[in-house]
Amino acid sequence: MANYITVSYDTLFAFTKAVFTHIGCNDADAFAASKALLSADIRGIDSHGVARLSGYIRLWQAGRVNATPHIQIIHETPSTATIDADGALGLVAAQQAMQLAIKKAKQCGTGWVAVGNSNHFGIAGYHAMLALEHDMIGIAMTNASALVAPTFGKEKMLGTNPIAVAIPAKTQPPFVADFATTTAANGKLEILQRKNEDTPFGWVQSADGTPSTDAHILKKNGALLPLGSDREHGSHKGYALGSIVDIFSAVFSGASYGPWAPPFPAYIPMPEDMPGTGLGHFIGAIRIDAFRPADAFLMHMDRWISRFRNTTPIDAQQPVIIPGDPERLMEAERLQHGIPIIETVMNDLNALATSLQLKPLSV
């Protein structure tokens, strides 16, 4: 069994912010990047949080992340904009994009911002949820390094390309969907790798395109499968959905798309003949009073949520849940009792501290 060390959110935040400050981020950006990154850890998506901090720093060391970017609007209509992130951390650029989308939604009802020349932005749900406090629905998606084979293909062509949609309610907690457009996200493979366990059929295929249960298959030229797993179970729908995310995030913004998306590991060379620059995101904000009075919308969301929560369950011990429920419960738990960090990640963070001449993470 793996060992875990529990760290308080504040301790982890101070450490993370010190790391981002060290590479040259100004105070506001270091704060924003830490908030976005650690939202993954407190919401229980451990694969996307501090476990990736040293990966972000290696991208900076390789010159692929710009800690002092000049982020600017390069194209605009009343309800849309395109931002050149100038190689910024996606963690920072996506938040600026959402602020702009919110501003446009205030004027036009909706705001839509494509971000190019960016990097990984952490969990999509964090950025989408930023709209909630403005009485808006938030939408966030991003393309990512190619790990996924399209239906009938054996080549890796798409990232796990997540979509998040956050919708406020009146007395109920918000509806927050945040999911990769694959059957299983890469983080789930990493968990099985640590436990030396196989995946179920339908998550991955081997290099020649045959079904596989090997959790290490990506290192052997295998691929993740689109949501739906195989043609008979609708993988062409997951492939279409991942493609829409790729096009909205990268073709809109001038980022690099499909198999040319920049890799996250800094040691992997950049693809040749890239059709754009960096990764892309697509961010949207919709005013809740854009389609009907705000109070009617919120009241009906309450009714929608409570009706679905009360769906007759198959097993009385496992009620039907609303998207966002598990992450919200995890957030409450971890803010109070701390975040369990697996030993390998803890060692990685302290090695990072040493290499940057920062104080190690005190527990």
Added chain:
Amino acid sequence: MANYITVSYDTLFAFTKAVFTHIGCNDADAFAASKALLSADIRGIDSHGVARLSGYIRLWQAGRVNATPHIQIIHETPSTATIDADGALGLVAAQQAMQLAIKKAKQCGTGWVAVGNSNHFGIAGYHAMLALEHDMIGIAMTNASALVAPTFGKEKMLGTNPIAVAIPAKTQPPFVADFATTTAANGKLEILQRKNEDTPFGWVQSADGTPSTDAHILKKNGALLPLGSDREHGSHKGYALGSIVDIFSAVFSGASYGPWAPPFPAYIPMPEDMPGTGLGHFIGAIRIDAFRPADAFLMHMDRWISRFRNTTPIDAQQPVIIPGDPERLMEAERLQHGIPIIETVMNDLNALATSLQLKPLSV
């Protein structure tokens, strides 16, 4: 084996338009409804075309479809609007919504229209593709009668709630995704029912929530499964996606949502305590020059499409396809050689003609 009778598109169109005219639609509406309905037949989605014509007429006979609606805008911002369809055929109302979305996109970059108090609109792809000729991306979704159980539930709570996204390219044909947010659409069950065959596991569950392969299971209180089939293969993602379609289509517009969506078969009583009126749709249009110059966007879509088309295939005989390819090939074939109508549907159409004192479908 089932018998098919091949009918030309023009013959089928004249017949369909005569039926819609008979119930009181004006010429423009009868034309628009026939175009939308038959787009399913020519694109090969036989379950959504003339096979449903008598179903639409029964809804009109039951007073649930208004052939002479007063469709009006009831809420508006610069980039959004809500339409009360006044009980119109969704086939007609969704097209008016797309015209309004296009008008708003011309002014604001994007236009988004929620439609309430509506009925079934045929295939989502038809409405989305209307934006293409205006150099826009089209988006269409709709809620529908509840046939789908959410993850962990045994109650039918959502419709097959399709999403369509149509994206133009320069020299390549457009990318047209159009898919139900379930593993398999109801039409696929109907095909198996006619052949007396079972479904694969992962398409449906029985009344108590256990996995089933019975193609007739919906008549036995069973349910369709969300895209992903089961929790282990991501059904919570399909459930989230179908929920987003339900909320955007019906909670935005004041239509009835979730298990309260009006049933398509006119003999099924309307649900009690409905939280809204009719079905809802959500329609969007995005100008291709809203995020970058139009020509750059179109050129990169060409590159995106040709790169994905050339993905290394698993089987050289089955290349990777682009969403919309099979339907476009089918359309070319059927416009030239006619549309095969299964004998039971032909008999149903001629019984409809007799009951309405119209000329039978001449072949």
